[in-house]
Amino acid sequence: MSIAIDLVSLSKHYGAVRALDDVTLQVREGEFFGLLGPNGAGKTTLISIVAGLARATSGQARVMGFDVVRDYRQARRALGVVPQELVFDPFFTVRETLRLTSGYYGIARNDAWIDEILTNLDLSSKADANMRSLSGGMKRRVLVAQALVHRPPVIVLDEPTAGVDVELRQALWRFVRRLNREGHTIVLTTHYLEEAQELCERVAMLQNGAMVALEPTADLIRRFAGGMLVLRLGGAPLPPRLAALRVEYPLPDRVALPLARYEELEPTLAELRQAGCLIEELEVLHTDLEDVFVRIMRGER
Template sequence: MSAGGYPPAISFQSVSKSYPSSRGLKGERFLALDSVDLEIQPGEFFGLLGPNGAGKTTLITILAGLTQASSGRVSVMGHDVQTDFAAARRALGVVPQELVFDPFFNVREALVFQSGYFSVRHNAAWIDELLESLGLTDKAHANMRALSGGMKRRVLVALALVHKPPVIVLDEPTAGVDVELRQTLWHFIAKLNKQGHTVLLTTHYLEEAEALCGRIAMLKTGKVVALDSTSALLSSASGNVLRCTVDGELPAELASKARVTGRVVQLPAVDALAVEHYLTQIRQAGLTVRDIEIRRPDLEDVFLQVMNQHPGRDDRSLV
């Protein structure tokens, strides 16, 4: 129970999930989730982060009832997703990674039909608000097939919210979309969160998670390897970061430590001596350094530190 006596908005209790191994060996299974324990309280904006293959989407498909956990219990607003599935589904709105849509309906028709799936009648006013808030009003009568990828993504958000669920799950909602959609989406979702909706976000854009999420869990190889408030995770990062622009390829010793984006290089720097050492190595390699900056670690730095501290298992097959 939460501090106010209410059940958690989302609860994962010792959740594990295994699949038959892709190697085809008899009796061998792949462990996608390994005893995940996690509670998200009503009204939280919660981030679930991890590298590809960490188990994030598996956890969400179990939460949505699309697959069943091998062991453990999952609930939404106190409703078990297996034994009380109807109530659990009504309490949950999921925006999936994939662009899934019905090609036979226009946008408004799709939202009306989705309302009917949840037995929601007289929903026109809320549908109008969704269309307006997500910049879809002028596309209300457009066929889903005629929409751009970004517009289809907006419709997926509207479909997930059309029955006003108290818990919203966003699985990589801004993957491959433009800046305008990101701003529109986050403005609307932040407003819903302030109104009391619980939000669970998975994203590879860590600056979004840092700006939006009050708490964050990090998954690796099916296990929770970090769980804390965003501010505490940022405070746990050691030292500072040297950020600079370099023309050319870094020496191997530095490249293994660096975050490199094009010509921009970022290196963890415990103190001034470390900064001086890095710059000396770069110059000795015959490279020119420009735009030097020392900054505090961000969530991406923390994420990389946590992942490096938990090497995990490359082979999660069980016999």
């Protein structure tokens, strides 16, 4: 299987700050990959190196086999990046902006594809509007469009849904999923872990520049699996055996008990009944990517 993005021992230091610390990672062609981590973890730094916008302190990065330094032009051509920061020229219209970007990649007549992108991002009505007249969310849509004008095989989206409304988010994911089905490799960074869980087949987690997890999303969740039984009780106090199992929960009037398997549910309820506890409310919570993320950031592996 071919490798879309190949990073070998990649490090980037800013003075004493290790923005990236010895990251080795391969994103396979056709993958929908998530790059996760808290603020300052190094996600944008990694993307900037891959896009040739920043130089690694050490290590190598390749896009579709092209070294981002030695074969800069080919590597850049193979990549479409939706940057985290809004940057644009206020004097051009949306269409002019997209034509200019096409020109930058040496594509002369690109209007058919530009129109398709505009339609999919619900931007057609803004095609002739000046960039400076657009709202923040609209500008972000243009950034997404700009990343796609040269039909790059690898698409990297750095928090594309920050500050965009529900409708665009859904439209954007439909479009990106379609591009992925058509063979494009997708790398996504987001702080919305629900989105990552739903979209990404595999995720990497960065913390202080180092990679602390790299696994198929489903495996990661399964490995940390375990639910929680959350109860509001009346009647008699919690029996001592269950009181000893009790885990912390944000609402003080709730009793939270770990629940590794559903088979534990019935005996637990029977034990409560026998002790004379009355169940006033009951909820079973499942582990999701957000729980896993929090636990990994706390140092669990």
